[in-house]
Amino acid sequence: MGAGLRTWLNVAVLSFAFVVIIFYNGMLDGWNRQGRNDTIAWVTGAGQFWHPGFDRFDPYTFQDSHNLLSPEIVSEVEKKNLSPVLVSQATAFPQGRSLGVILKGIDPEQTILSLPSSALKDEINQDNAIVGKRFAESANLKKGDKLLIRWRDKNGTFDAREVNIAEIFNCDVPEADNGQVYLSINNLQKMMGMQNEASYLVAGENNPVKNPDNWIFRDLSFLLADFDKLILSKRVGASIMQVFLLLIALIAIFDTQVLSIFRRQKEIGTYIALGMTRIQVVGIFTVEGGTHSILATLLGALYGIPLLLLINKTGISFGIGQNMNITLADTIYPYYSLKLIISTILLVILSATIVSYLPSRKIAKMKPTDALKGKLQ
Amino acid sequence: MKLLIILITATFSLFAFTSPDAMEILDKVDRNMSSRNRIFESEMIIHGRRTSRNITSVTYSEGNKQSFTEYLSPARELGTKMLKLGNQLWIYSPSTDRIIQISGHMLRQSVMGSDLSYEDMMDDRKLTEIYSAELTDNEIIDNRNTYVLVLTTKVEDATYFKQKIWVDTERYVPLKQEMFAKSGQLLKRTSLSEVKLIQGKWFPTRIIYKDVLKDGEGTEFTMTSIKFDQNIPDYIFTKAALKK
Amino acid sequence: MIKFILKGILRDRSRSLLPVIVVAAGVFLTVFLSSYLSGVFSDMIDLSARFTTGHVKIMTRAYAENQEQMPNDLALFNVSALKSELISEYPDMEWVERIHFGGLLDVPDENGETRGQGPAAGTAIDLLSSGSSEPERMNVRKSLVKGSLPANRGEALISDDFAEKFDVSVGNEITLFGSTMNGSMMFKTFVVSGTLRFGNAFLDRGAVFIDILDAQEALDMNDASGEILGYFNDREYNDLKALSVKEKFNAKYSSITDEFSPEMLRLVDQNDMGQYLMMSENVGSIMIIIFVLAMSVVLWNTGLLGGLRRYSEYGIRLALGEEKKHIYGTTILEAVLIGIIGSLVGTALGLGGAWYLQTYGLNLGSVTQNMGMMIPTVLRAKISPALFYIGFFPGVIATVLGNALAGLAIYKRKTSRLFKELEV
Known part of the structure; x- marks a missing residue:
């Protein structure tokens, strides 16, 4: 009774563990990829060249950290391989409140970052600005509103003007949004009296410039360090969950294995009587147990592939990352890499084989004569 | 009738001709307002959103490069000293016995929560050094006739690009000032009053600063005593004096 | 059978x-x-509760509006009286004061003059009173890189990166320079008792942790606090309970017409935590x-x-x-x-x-x-x-x-x- 049923139950649970592990890791990888891609697309580019004194977290450094763009850099800017950004501290006054903001001058023609910089092109209205959705909410701004900004130029002279909120963009990267007001770089250069200067350069994919003088390269591992740490901590948490899920499935296989060795002693005795070595018999049983995992992989593939593909297409909606100050897209699309799938298959097969092997070791200790009789040992 | 018109225009043009040169007015203001050195005690009332505070201090200053301020009250500030030499600023706090240097980027922060930054306090160059002036109008302020001057900066590093200044026509003392951004946006307004004759100079001893972009009541600054051209020993303007 | x-x-x-x-x-x-x-x-949720939102959080209405600017001039007053009322009204909750502040961390040379300085992101919690749950809640001990938790008033923990950058060792003095809640200049010298790692690039460049009493003294915030956080004793956020606590508290203490009256928010009312x-x-x-x-x-x-x-x-x-x-x-x-x-x-x-x-x-x-x-x-x-x-x-x-x-x-x-x- 039920050898088939039992096998299928085992296989079902194992396949289930298999699919959940792939799904969960796929979600994490999806988050990671989207988070990285979004940060690259909205903030970091393929890396950045900083003025040596520039520190993105220390607004006091902005005042003195800007370099002239060399002809070499200007030509790369024209080829859209680099995009200069000028940064300055300022105060915004939405409805009589004062709010510390960071002005970022970006090239309206730039294509490296996803910022809707073309909204800054308007020649008639020189004072267009774009802001992120979250900042717009906190400052109570709508598209077309005016925002009064006061800043001090490079000589400390106060200046102030109303900028027109030409576009409000929606992006998942808090760093691109919180407290940031984007202007055209020419405009900000004029406002600051820093003609042809930038605080940092955002590199595009094909940027050929490697070590420009007076700029320090910040690679993605530097720029994305916080995000990477967050993902790593999530991964560790996830792996523990996977171990436990797998354990449940493996208990079933272990149990089945113990029983089948117990019940099939005669068979074992027969094998040995027919001249097989014990190791060979252990091998047979181990492979038999391990086969569960192959079946599980196949079964998992059967319902897992459509299911996972569906989730991959629809994504899973969160919609909360922004306000928690982490980079988390509204909808996460899991990403199943070949590496993930293969490593999960290997993990499942290997662990199933190990738990199949453990009870089989008993065979090696059996006396073939007793085994042949089916005597309990 | 025709004659009358001619007469009036003539008088006007005559007035225009004899009206003092704007730069001359400014120069007279400078002469009133600046001195070789000065020692003054002052009281600053800072209106916060919730409370107002009263801070008194004594300041020794020489030219526009050196100044030394010691805070006298409240008890919390007593003994705190500030030394400014050129564009460097050190602050000494007796409670920690530390001298802290305020580096460039900090100079733009507000002093004691007032509407003034360290840099504002440090920039006391003569108006004629910074601005070129144009006489635009005459107005009456607090029952005093004033010249209304529009000052536009002629240097690069003025705190305010443009100022409008109401100068008492007799005493050559500013009674009101408006500070503008390069864009023309009004930023700050000060009103100066309690003009006193001190050692032959007319001097406004009470100034109210108001940041017009922000809600709030602004900062009041009153000089309770002021002496010009004193003998200030040199050591006052050294870091050693901070710890004394 | x-x-x-x-x-x-x-x-x-x-x-x-x-x-x-x-x-x-x-x-x-x-x-x-x-x-x-x-x-x-x-x-x-746990992280947010422990570091920012509490299970419930009390601020003045005005403070809550500008929270990200750490507006200590809008802080809560008469905190000890408020706290003792809270303790008697909600005996199954713990109430802690926290103050966030900005400023400069200044490293002195042998003459007491500035050797180096950097911007500071300050947090004051109850580090010293015996049995305080705050160090554990904020994960302070486990984040120590060098040294130990402050054992006395006048000791501080600073970010390890800052300490490395300015060559500050445990036992050295550093001065916190900033402004008090009234806007006066604030100076306070601390002995570095240990260094911390935060895992957040912003905090790692210049965070400082001090005891709440030191902060109240330094920032002229006698019996005042930026925030009071409330935690259920079983550590778990319970939304129904939080809601009833909030409604009861706000009905009693909060006033729409007084921007400095205290207002309680639940964890889920803050930063989209509800979702x-x-x-x-x-x-x-x-x-x-x-x-x-x-x-x-x-x-x-x-x-x-x-x-x-x-x-x-x-x-x-x-x-x-x-x-x-x-x-x-x-x-x-x-x-x-x-x-x-x-x-x-x-x-x-x-x-x-x-x-x-x-x-x-x-x-x-x-x-x-x-x-x-x-x-x-x-x-x-x-x-x-x-x-x-x-x-x-x-x-x-x-x-x-x-x-x-x-x-x-x-x-x-x-x-x-x-x-x-x-x-x-």
């Missing part, structure tokens, strides 16, 4: 040990994993259902195995003349007992493990070593009432179901073939 079967189970280890172990293991895994999953899914809480509960329960299902299948399977294991035994019992119905009955009863024993053991172990994880947490050790304060590196579980039955019932039911199915085989056996089968 039950006594007899129980004796059988206890004495015949071959019949009972493995099934009980498997049931117990399955139930243990389910219970433990459920608690762990609740912990994992609530770790962001996250809902989502994490949903995802958490889906995952738990999945595990319970998986475990049920496994235990069902075990039940089937149990029936098969004893195939010969049933044969002998049939041969001896025992009625099939009776054998089946005892099998089921046995399964119930095994299910109960296994599930009890499993639930107990699971709860024990969950309790350990909830209380002490599991440090992920080398993988995430020194990732810092702001990254949840210690895995925690969360005990909920559901844990008491979430493993138990599926454990018993699946075991019985499996045995019942396997036991049906008894009815298929023919007496005539029994001896042939039993021939050895």
